[in-house]
Amino acid sequence: MKHSEFISRFLIVAGILLAVGAPLFLWARTPLIHARMAEDGGWNPDVIQAEVGKPLHLKITSDDVVHGFAVGQMEMQSVDILPGKVTDITLSFDKPGIYTFFCTRWCGLNHWRMRGTIEVGGSPSDPEPATVPLYVSLDLDLDAPHDAPLIPPTQPSAINGQPLTATNSITLSREDYLTHSPYDVFAELKNTSLTEEQRWDVVAYLWQSNTTSESLTNGKELYAQNCAACHGENGAGDGVFADDLATAGESSMQTMEGAMDMVMQAPVDFTDPRRMLGASPALLQGKILRGGMGTGMPMWGSIFTEDQIWDLIAYIYSFQFEYLR
Amino acid sequence: MNRIELTRIPFIKNALNSRYPQLAVFIVMLVGYIFAILAGLIGTPVGSHNFSIVFVWIAWWAILILVAVPFFGRGWCAVCPIPLPGEWLQRGAVLSPPEKRPKWLNLRVPKMFRNIWLQNISFLLLALFSSVLLTTPNITGIVLAAMLFAAIGLSTVFERRAFCRYLCPVGGFIGLYSQTAPIELRIKDKQVCVTCEGKPCYNGSSAGYGCPWDVFPGGLTKNTYCGLCMECIRTCPHDNIAVNLRPFSADLAKPSTRMDEAFKAFIMLGSAMIYAGVLLGPWGIFKDAAYNVGSSAWFVYAVAFLAIIFVVLPGSFTLGILNTRNTIPLKQRFASLSSALIPLGLMFWVAFSLSFVLTNASYILAALSDPLGLGWNLFGTANATWQPMLTSILAPAQTLALVGGLIWSARAAQKAANEVKVSPIPVIVYCFIATSLMLWLLL
Amino acid sequence: MRFRISLLLFVMAGLVVAFAPLPVPAITPQERTFEINAHQFAYSPSEIKVNAGDTVTIRLVSTDVVHGLYVDDYDISVEADPGQSATLTFIADKPGSFRFRCNITCGAMHPFMTGKLTVGTNNWLYRSIALASIAVIAFFPLSSFKVQGKTKEMLRRL
Numbered sequence: 001m002k003h004s005e006f007i008s009r010f011l012i013v014a015g016i017l018l019a020v021g022a023p024l025f026l027w028a029r030t031p032l033i034h035a036r037m038a039e040d041g042g043w044n045p046d047v048i049q050a051e052v053g054k055p056l057h058l059k060i061t062s063d064d065v066v067h068g069f070a071v072g073q074m075e076m077q078s079v080d081i082l083p084g085k086v087t088d089i090t091l092s093f094d095k096p097g098i099y100t101f102f103c104t105r106w107c108g109l110n111h112w113r114m115r116g117t118i119e120v121g122g123s124p125s126d127p128e129p130a131t132v133p134l135y136v137s138l139d140l141d142l143d144a145p146h147d148a149p150l151i152p153p154t155q156p157s158a159i160n161g162q163p164l165t166a167t168n169s170i171t172l173s174r175e176d177y178l179t180h181s182p183y184d185v186f187a188e189l190k191n192t193s194l195t196e197e198q199r200w201d202v203v204a205y206l207w208q209s210n211t212t213s214e215s216l217t218n219g220k221e222l223y224a225q226n227c228a229a230c231h232g233e234n235g236a237g238d239g240v241f242a243d244d245l246a247t248a249g250e251s252s253m254q255t256m257e258g259a260m261d262m263v264m265q266a267p268v269d270f271t272d273p274r275r276m277l278g279a280s281p282a283l284l285q286g287k288i289l290r291g292g293m294g295t296g297m298p299m300w301g302s303i304f305t306e307d308q309i310w311d312l313i314a315y316i317y318s319f320q321f322e323y324l325r
Numbered sequence: 326m327n328r329i330e331l332t333r334i335p336f337i338k339n340a341l342n343s344r345y346p347q348l349a350v351f352i353v354m355l356v357g358y359i360f361a362i363l364a365g366l367i368g369t370p371v372g373s374h375n376f377s378i379v380f381v382w383i384a385w386w387a388i389l390i391l392v393a394v395p396f397f398g399r400g401w402c403a404v405c406p407i408p409l410p411g412e413w414l415q416r417g418a419v420l421s422p423p424e425k426r427p428k429w430l431n432l433r434v435p436k437m438f439r440n441i442w443l444q445n446i447s448f449l450l451l452a453l454f455s456s457v458l459l460t461t462p463n464i465t466g467i468v469l470a471a472m473l474f475a476a477i478g479l480s481t482v483f484e485r486r487a488f489c490r491y492l493c494p495v496g497g498f499i500g501l502y503s504q505t506a507p508i509e510l511r512i513k514d515k516q517v518c519v520t521c522e523g524k525p526c527y528n529g530s531s532a533g534y535g536c537p538w539d540v541f542p543g544g545l546t547k548n549t550y551c552g553l554c555m556e557c558i559r560t561c562p563h564d565n566i567a568v569n570l571r572p573f574s575a576d577l578a579k580p581s582t583r584m585d586e587a588f589k590a591f592i593m594l595g596s597a598m599i600y601a602g603v604l605l606g607p608w609g610i611f612k613d614a615a616y617n618v619g620s621s622a623w624f625v626y627a628v629a630f631l632a633i634i635f636v637v638l639p640g641s642f643t644l645g646i647l648n649t650r651n652t653i654p655l656k657q658r659f660a661s662l663s664s665a666l667i668p669l670g671l672m673f674w675v676a677f678s679l680s681f682v683l684t685n686a687s688y689i690l691a692a693l694s695d696p697l698g699l700g701w702n703l704f705g706t707a708n709a710t711w712q713p714m715l716t717s718i719l720a721p722a723q724t725l726a727l728v729g730g731l732i733w734s735a736r737a738a739q740k741a742a743n744e745v746k747v748s749p750i751p752v753i754v755y756c757f758i759a760t761s762l763m764l765w766l767l768l
Numbered sequence: 769m770r771f772r773i774s775l776l777l778f779v780m781a782g783l784v785v786a787f788a789p790l791p792v793p794a795i796t797p798q799e800r801t802f803e804i805n806a807h808q809f810a811y812s813p814s815e816i817k818v819n820a821g822d823t824v825t826i827r828l829v830s831t832d833v834v835h836g837l838y839v840d841d842y843d844i845s846v847e848a849d850p851g852q853s854a855t856l857t858f859i860a861d862k863p864g865s866f867r868f869r870c871n872i873t874c875g876a877m878h879p880f881m882t883g884k885l886t887v888g889t890n891n892w893l894y895r896s897i898a899l900a901s902i903a904v905i906a907f908f909p910l911s912s913f914k915v916q917g918k919t920k921e922m923l924r925r926l
Contacts, residue, residue, distance in 0.1 A: 001423065008348055008419045015356040020363055023697060027367055030699050037833070061698060063370045065874050066834040083873040084374025086700030106850040107833050229851030240831040240850045373873060460876040605867070607884040609810020616809075616877050684840075684869070685879055711871060716841050720864070724786075724896040731900050735907045757904045761897050768865055768893040 033060040035067040035081045035103065038110035043101070045116070052122025056091045068104030071118065072303035078104035093120040095128075100302035106229050109241050112298035131306075134178060135286030142286045143293070148183035148278035152200040157322040161205030164198055170206070177210040181280040182320070204321035211314035216323070219315025222308060230267040230296065235319035237269030245296040265295045270319040277320060284313045328569040331508070332558070341555045341568065344420050347404075355406035358469065360696070365466020369698025373711070375462040376696030379688045381469070382459050387682040390674050394499050398506030401499060402552035407472055408489050411480030412537060422531055431484040434491055434539075441585045444497030445592055449634075451494050452596050453627050456604070456615040486537040489552060496552075501589050502671045503548035504576035504664075505733075510542070510551050510558075510568050517565040518543035526557040526566065533560030542566055547576040549586070574733065580664035580741045587660040588639070594666050594759065595634035597673035601766040605680055639663075645751035658745045665738035665752050672730025673763055676723040680767060684713045723767050731760045771910065778906035785898045790891060797821035797859075804828055806835035806848070806870065809877035820863045820888040829853045836872035839885060847872050863888035 034044045040063075050056040060069055062083040070078035071091060081087050093099070103114035135142060164170075170192070172185060180188075182203045189199040211219075224233070230245060232238040246266035270276055288309055291299025300309070332338045340346050357380070365377035372378035393401045413419050417427040451458060451468070458464050476488035489496050512518055526542045529535035533556050536542060540550050542557040558566045581587075603611040603626075614622035643655070646662055690709035695701045702708075734756045735749070742749035800822050805812045806829065818824050828837050828848040837856065838845035841864075846856035870881035 001418075002420070005418055005420050005423070012352055012355065012419065015352050016359055019356045019360040023360070023363060024367070026701075027697060027699060032699070059700060061369060061700070064876075066872060084369045084371035084698045085695075086698070088700070105834055106830075109832070111850075224852050225849070227851070229849075233851060233853060240829065371873060372876065373879065456877065456880075460879070604880045605882065607811070607814035607867075607882055609812070609814060609881075612809055612877055612880055681879065713838075713840060713843075716843075720892050724892070724899065728896065728899050728903055732903045732907065735904065736911075739911055753904055753907065757900060760900050764893060764896045764900065768890065768896060 031059065032086065033058060035060060035062045035069075035114070036064055037108045038113040039108060040064065042114045043103075043116040047116060048101075048118045050091070050093055050118050050120045052093055052096050052120055054092070056093070056118070058089045058091065059086050060089065061086045065107050066105050067107050067114070069101060070104045072100040072102060073305055074099070075305055075308070080105065091118075093118075093122075096120045096122045102303055104225065109244050109296075111229075112226075115302075133286060133289055134282035135289075138179060138282055140280075140283050140286055142283065142290060146181070146278040146283060147274045148181065148276075150183065150186070150196075151273040151277060152197065154197070155320070155322055156197075156200035156204035158201070158205040158208045158324050159322060160198070161201035161203070162324065164194060164202050165205050165209075168192055168194070168202070170202055172206040172210065174210060177206070178281045181283070182207060182277040182317070184280070186277075204323070207314075207317050207321055208323045211311070215311040215314050216318060218308070219311035219313070219318075222304075222312045223315050226300075227312075231270060232267070235270035235316070237267045237272075239267060241296070242267050265292075267296070270316050273320055276317070281310070281313050284316065285309050288312065328509075328571045330513075330567045330569050332567045337568070341558055344559070347555065348420065350404045351406060351409055354404055355409055358406045358473070362466045362469045362473070364696050365462040365464075365469065368462055368696065370462055371698060372460045372462055373685070373688050374691060374695065374698045376692050377462045377465045377469070378460065379692035381465055383682060383685050384689050387678060387686070389495075389499070390678045391682070394502050394506070395671065395675065396506065397508055397553075398503030398548045399496075399499055399551065399553050400506075400508075402489065402496060403554055405489075407476045407493070408480070408486045408537070410473070411477035411488070412486065414477065415480045416534060422529065422534060429480070430482050432482055434483050434487050438491055440583070441491075441497050441500070441589060443491050444494060445585065445589055447492055448494040448497050448592060448596075449631070452592075453630060454618060455600070456612070457618055460616075485535070485539050486552070490538055490550065497589055498593050500549045501586055501593070501667060503551075505574040505668050505671060506548060507571055507573050508568060509548055509571055509575070510553060510555075510566065511545055512543055513565050513567050515543070517563050521563060521565075525560045525562060530560055530562070532562070533557070535560070546579075547581070549576070549581070574668055574737060577664050577667060577737045578740050580661045580737075580744060582657050582660040584656065584660055587663040588635075590663045590666040590670055591638045591642075592634050593670040594673060595638050596630075597670060597677050598759070598763055598766065599630055599633060601673075601677050601763060605677070606766060642752075642755055645755050646747065648751065651745070651747055653745045653747075658747060661741045661745045662738065662747070662749075662752050664741050665734045665749075665756060667734075668737055669730050669734035669756050669759065672726045672733070673759075675730075676726040676763065676767055679719060679722055679726070683715050683719055685711070686714055687712045720768055724764070727760050727764055727767075731756055774906075774910055778902060778910070781906075782899055782902050785902060786895055792820065792863075792888075795819045795821075797823065799823045799825070801825040801827065804837065804883070805831050806837065806881075807831045808833065808875045809870075809881040811837070811868070811881070811883040814883040815886070816883070817886045818860050818888075820860060822860050822887075823857065824860050825855055825857045827853055827855045833874050834872050835870050835874050835881075837868050837883075838871035839868045840866045842866065845871050860885075860887040864892050865890040 036042060036044065048056070048058070060081050062081045064083060066083065067081040068078045069081050069087070069089065070076045079087055079089055097120055099118040099120060101116050101118060103111055107114065170189070185203050185206060186199050189202060192199070194202065228239055230239040230241045232242065268275065287297070288304070289299065289301040291297050304312070332341065361377040361381055364375055368375045368377065389401055415427070415429055417423045417425065458468060472488070472493070475492065479487040479492070523530070524541070524543070525532070525535070527535050536557055537554055538550055538552045542561070545551055602608070603615050611626070614626040617623050642663065643659055646658055647655070651658065687709060688711065690706040694704045694707035735753045738749040738752040738756065742752065797819065800818050802813070802816050802824070804816070804826055826837060826846070828835070828846050830848045830850045830853075832850060834847065834849050836845055836847035841862060842858060844856060844858055846854045848854040864887060866885045866887070868883045868885050870878055874881065
């Protein structure tokens with residue numbers, strides 16, 4: 001055939017091979033983690049291997065909506081994973097173990113189920129003794145009802161409680177704070193000369209004095225990012241997913257995976273004094289760590305550090321009490 | 326005749342006669358097309374960041390409907406890559422005809438398919454699934470690949486460009502709309518063709534191939550079926566074929582009376598209005614229905630879609646033109662008068678497309694640098710943010726397009742009405758109502 | 769000659785319809801608040817109406833994934849995660865009809881997630897329809913003219 005024909009054919013074939021071959025080659029060599037809504041598969045892959053001391057480079061992209069990435073128990077600044085874009089993250093681990101990574105931007109009803117694990121191997125150091133959570137050492141039944149027998153007629157105020165606490169020299173140790181409910185402390189104050197209303201105000205102040213404003217701010221942020229979608233932006237159990245959770249909805253993967261007999265419940269209303277004032281911080285910590293056992297309440301044990309949980313709990317109580325600025 | 330012959334200009338004449346410039350464009354288009362298929366199949370599922378969605382449904386569509394069709398008629402067909410692999414196989418060469426031609430079946434397309442009904446159907450099929458098609462890279466990749474393989478397959482069985490002429494969903498409407506374009510390919514002197522032996526423009530010769538569009542250039546009076554492939558210019562031994570600049574919508578002076586073309590006009594008019602309402606309107610329930618293919622809501626949507634296009638629009642049109650007592654049969658009047666909807670439909674599509682193109686054109690920059698969503702940054706624009714463009718001129722531009730289209734279609738209605746000896750008023754009123762509806766949907 | 773005069777008159781009528789300032793009713797600007805829920809792929813309410821000059825506050829509540837709300841022409845936006853509503857406050861100083869749309873990729877039909885904000889009356893729509901009417905009305909007398917010479921040539925080109 002003529003030279004021109006040959007060259008033309010060559011250019012066509014070469015062009016096509018290049019346009020197909022080069023991208024295919026690069027694509028095959030790019031290990032991407034795909035993030036999808038939990039209903040569509042969640043993280044893929046969802047188990048990553050790593051080594052102690054070796055930096056772990058991850059490339060993550062979202063296949064549908066805005067997601068986020070963070071590793072639990074590391075108080076890591078979360079990174080956004082945007083649809084169609086690739087986020088590069090480098091992690092390093094000091095200790096071997098199994099770490100949980102999770103999605104940090106709400107991506108649907110089952111957002112909290114979007115978790116994976118990083119298995120970090122390496123020279124095993126002496127295993128750290130696990131600290132037993134308070135609710136275990138106190139032998140608390142997390143699922144038993146804990147309604148306060150008596151509730152205040154108006155919202156207790158730490159502003160009023162502060163002078164009362166000072167003049168009456170009332171103190172509440174950290175340990176007592178953690179292991180007693182506000183009602184318990186209220187009941188113990190009956191030996192003072194305070195009225196019921198004043199006693200509640202004292203309880204409010206004692207509760208605030210067992211946390212710091214920094215913790216409250218931190219707790220507020222954690223609440224907004226992790227809890228408000230179900231429990232409501234103002235704690236009333238009326239978050240945007242509350243209705244879906246109350247009915248055993250198809251959208252909940254709990255029912256999707258066949259556990260039809262699991263009882264779905266509406267998220268707890270933190271503004272309900274009967275329920276909240278009868279709960280100790282240790283009880284709340286237990287519920288947060290363990291999760292809701294078949295309700296839509298996630299288990300946060302592998303995600304939040306202990307400090308984060310106490311901050312969160314301190315903030316949750318602030319729905320019940322009026323705190324000092 | 327008020328024509329300016331462009332092929333008299335040596336630069337243009339040489340560019341069209343030579344096979345090399347066209348081949349260069351072909352290679353770019355074919356490689357781009359195949360890359361789009363690849364991107365659709367292996368790239369990110371997020372449409373706005375995938376080359377296939379951005380470059381097919383935003384970039385290519387914008388150029389097609391805003392530039393190529395209004396100003397060049399079937400100009401896109403001249404550079405489209407879909408028929409190429411099949412045609413090269415059929416011809417046995419990429420450039421000039423080889424000495425030994427390959428033996429393919431070269432069957433003639435059966436008579437019952439030699440119309441644009443198949444193209445009407447293929448367009449409607451895409452239209453009913455458009456919400457999924459326009460937003461899902463996988464689906465776009467598969468559809469592009471299917472068209473390519475269909476074209477190759479048809480070329481091995483049938484003669485010429487069977488896919489392009491009888492199946493391509495795009496070709497159906499750009500053929501219809503090319504009647505309004507200001508360029509045309511026509512013979513210069515009819516007498517020359519009368520005395521021409523062998524008619525190589527249609528039958529081929531050693532200089533070139535016979536018309537792949539199954540058109541006899543000597544008999545071309547309208548743009549509708551000529552794909553501007555320029556093959557006949559190379560083949561004609563008498564240099565009797567020219568590309569002319571001409572007034573807009575010259576072909577509508579003598580409107581066609583074919584039913585398949587008439588219904589195509591309604592299909593395009595109706596789908597532009599439905600898209601404007603469903604995709605650009607604030608009614609989420611319609612979008613859900615359009616997107617959830619297979620659900621009962623989608624079935625209702627599909628039935629409504631087809632009812633509007635095949636019953637409501639042509640039905641009301643027919644009622645409007647019924648009133649004219651006339652010896653010319655209703656069918657002929659219907660088909661002839663519906664040609665007024667051709668410029669109207671084109672401007673409806675221009676107005677509709679302007680909206681989503683200007684809103685989303687900024688995705689083109691990011692998709693250029695990171696076509697597969699793998700984190701590349703080929704040209705440094707991967708992080709270009711989404712930003713609607715020229716939004717302040719959008720409404721005036723749409724008004725101009727739609728009112729301009731109305732005036733244009735009134736003129737076309739008048740010419741068509743003259744041909745069938747009726748009053749153009751019902752058609753003009755129909756166009757006015759449709760235009761008002763479209764204005765309300767878009768503004 | 770008569771043709772050209774008629775054409776000129778109609779064109780001027782068109783320009784008046786398109787550009788003549790309409791009297792603006794003196795309505796005292798108010799403060800308005802809207803709570804708009806966003807879900808895949810629609811807003812509810814999807815159409816809101818205010819008067820020109822109002823101070824508009826939109827509280828965006830995302831009910832499934834992260835959504836945004838961007839107002840065409842005003843070029844302002846806000847984004848909200850489920851559980852973290854966000855507000856956008858602006859003065860509706862530009863009258864007319866504006867689409868608001870999601871500007872955070874939220875799934876397949878994201879590019880078509882739209883709503884409509886109307887500030888005052890949608891004058892441009894009425895002007896456009898009036899223009900279309902003038903075009904149709906003008907068409908009949910203009911096309912019935914027996915046109916001579918240069919104008920005929922010009923018309924044939926159309």
